[in-house]
Amino acid sequence: MKQKITEKIKKLNLDINIDNKLYLNRWKTDEDSHLNVLDNTVCAEHCPQKDCTAFCPARVYEWRDGRIMPGYEGCLECGACRIGCPNGNIQWRYPRGGYGVQFKLA
Amino acid sequence: MPEKFDAIVIGAGMSGLAATYKMASAGLSVALIERGDYPGAKNVMGGVLYRSMMEELISEFWKEAPLQRPVVEQRFWLMDENSVVTTGYKSQEWAQEPFNCFTVFRGQFDKWFAQKCTDAGAVIVNETVVESCLKEKGRVVGVRTSRPEGDLYADVVILADGVNSLLARQLEFHREWQPGQVALAVMEELELPAEIIEERFNLDKGMGATIEIFGDGSLGLVGTGFIYTNKKHISIGVGTLLSQIIEVKARPYEMLEYLKKHPMVSPLIRNARPVEYYAHLIPEGGYRAIPKLVGDGVVVAGDAAQLVNGIHREGCNLAMTSGRLAAEAVIKAHQAGDFSAGQLSFYEESLKDSFVVEDLKKYKDTTHLLEKNPQYMNQYIPFANRAMHEMFTVDGVSKKNKQKKIMKRLFTDKSIFSVGRDVFRLIKAVK
Numbered sequence: 462m463k464q465k466i467t468e469k470i471k472k473l474n475l476d477i478n479i480d481n482k483l484y485l486n487r488w489k490t491d492e493d494s495h496l497n498v499l500d501n502t503v504c505a506e507h508c509p510q511k512d513c514t515a516f517c518p519a520r521v522y523e524w525r526d527g528r529i530m531p532g533y534e535g536c537l538e539c540g541a542c543r544i545g546c547p548n549g550n551i552q553w554r555y556p557r558g559g560y561g562v563q564f565k566l567a
Numbered sequence: 568m569p570e571k572f573d574a575i576v577i578g579a580g581m582s583g584l585a586a587t588y589k590m591a592s593a594g595l596s597v598a599l600i601e602r603g604d605y606p607g608a609k610n611v612m613g614g615v616l617y618r619s620m621m622e623e624l625i626s627e628f629w630k631e632a633p634l635q636r637p638v639v640e641q642r643f644w645l646m647d648e649n650s651v652v653t654t655g656y657k658s659q660e661w662a663q664e665p666f667n668c669f670t671v672f673r674g675q676f677d678k679w680f681a682q683k684c685t686d687a688g689a690v691i692v693n694e695t696v697v698e699s700c701l702k703e704k705g706r707v708v709g710v711r712t713s714r715p716e717g718d719l720y721a722d723v724v725i726l727a728d729g730v731n732s733l734l735a736r737q738l739e740f741h742r743e744w745q746p747g748q749v750a751l752a753v754m755e756e757l758e759l760p761a762e763i764i765e766e767r768f769n770l771d772k773g774m775g776a777t778i779e780i781f782g783d784g785s786l787g788l789v790g791t792g793f794i795y796t797n798k799k800h801i802s803i804g805v806g807t808l809l810s811q812i813i814e815v816k817a818r819p820y821e822m823l824e825y826l827k828k829h830p831m832v833s834p835l836i837r838n839a840r841p842v843e844y845y846a847h848l849i850p851e852g853g854y855r856a857i858p859k860l861v862g863d864g865v866v867v868a869g870d871a872a873q874l875v876n877g878i879h880r881e882g883c884n885l886a887m888t889s890g891r892l893a894a895e896a897v898i899k900a901h902q903a904g905d906f907s908a909g910q911l912s913f914y915e916e917s918l919k920d921s922f923v924v925e926d927l928k929k930y931k932d933t934t935h936l937l938e939k940n941p942q943y944m945n946q947y948i949p950f951a952n953r954a955m956h957e958m959f960t961v962d963g964v965s966k967k968n969k970q971k972k973i974m975k976r977l978f979t980d981k982s983i984f985s986v987g988r989d990v991f992r993l994i995k996a997v998k
Contacts, residue, residue: 554733
């Protein structure tokens with residue numbers, strides 16, 4: 462199943478730059494992150510699959526220099542990472558009132 | 568601003584707005600606290616608003632509310648990689664008052680609804696996050712907000728803070744949701760001229776259609792793709808159980824692009840320009856995931872209470888109804904001067920007697936069945952497509968032999984017993 466899906470997507474030859482999607486939205490970015498990895502060693506030593514780097518719809522989580530860096534500025538505030546992190550290692554809050562993404566339509 | 572309100576509502580979504588409007592209209596002093604710049608700024612919905620439940624709050628709201636299109640046709644697609652089996656229903660009755668449902672933009676509709684709440688006397692506090700409920704002697708007596716000196720007090724707090732429901736969890740009304748209890752949906756708004764939308768979807772001027780896509784629309788995962796028509800935009804999205812998307816390591820935006828490029832879909836959205844991109848969780852835990860709903864001085868409504876009927880893509884109607892029923896219980900409690908869980912349990916009882924819990928009960932096993940049995944999505948839907956292809960491809964083979972071929976194909980993959988079992992289980996889960 463997994464392989465079939467990977468193949469189907471590969472066949473499309475997609476080259477998605479997530480920033481092109483995120484740039485469509487309006488943002489009011491706070492100085493501080495509302496997303497925090499609780500314990501970096503958990504990501505480094507006990508999480509080979511690093512699911513958050515794949516399922517986050519805003520691609521907030523990147524594995525860089527031996528740690529997960531949350532690019533909170535592009536967060537769509539869905540909450541999936543908090544529930545989906547297999548180690549419960551993501552501290553997830555709402556951005557400060559009035560900050561974050563601002564939708565006009567939907 | 569009075570020091571203490573009769574009620575505080577957290578979250579200006581469908582349930583919070585419904586509760587606020589109902590209580591304010593009954594003369595209660597209500598504060599509605601919203602974290603966005605304005606009500607709607609953070610709200611994401613596929614886009615279908617049901618008339619009947621909204622009308623229980625504001626009669627003939629369609630005459631003044633900002634709506635997109637009345638939905639006159641609902642299509643259902645069973646999609647394979649290069650083909651689709653379609654069904655659906657279109658009705659002229661849905662094209663006239665009082666209508667069945669509408670596509671809406673929550674960014675516009677919720678703002679309007681909030682204004683109705685203000686007109687009814689409610690106070691709306693925007694740009695404010697509630698950090699916790701204030702408790703005294705075990706009962707909720709107010710909320711602590713992120714603002715300086717931001718404590719607010721009330722007889723009752725209604726938690727309508729959406730699917731993430733951090734506050735209900737803080738109160739230990741439920742544990743953290745599991746990845747199998749929520750769907751992750753991503754969606755785009757695509758811009759197109761109104762006439763082109765009407766031509767492509769075969770619609771009279773101003774009318775709308777919805778398409779729910781099963782099978783390859785969500786790459787065979789438990790979930791759906793969906794396409795809804797707005798005035799000058801098309802909403803297109805895909806949602807799957809979070810557990811499934813994690814399992815197959817798919818990226819949500821790649822799944823969305825897959826859907827947009829699908830040969831059955833792409834002609835509908837040709838040359839349409841993306842203007843906004845969204846992601847949102849949808850509660851899918853169903854009946855068994857409904858948390859504790861009532862405590863001393865507090866009730867939970869809407870997505871925060873997992874009140875979504877995923878099988879019928881209904882959510883805002885359940886939210887509105889739960890918000891209204893919560894408000895009715897609070898009004899009763901206000902009259903009695905008693906805000907204990909016992910008094911407020913009137914909400915829980917009326918919710919159980921309503922379609923909300925009845926429907927969730929009916930489908931309590933369906934999502935789980937589909938999750939545990941991927942064959943429904945990734946075997947039977949392709950099979951239905953191949954069967955139709957066989958029957959309708961004219962090639963000199965007799966219809967009788969074609970039928971034989973179809974049945975043979977089905978039973979080479981599966982035994983008669985396993986097909987019978989799958990059919991029986993599905994009927995049992997939706998009956």
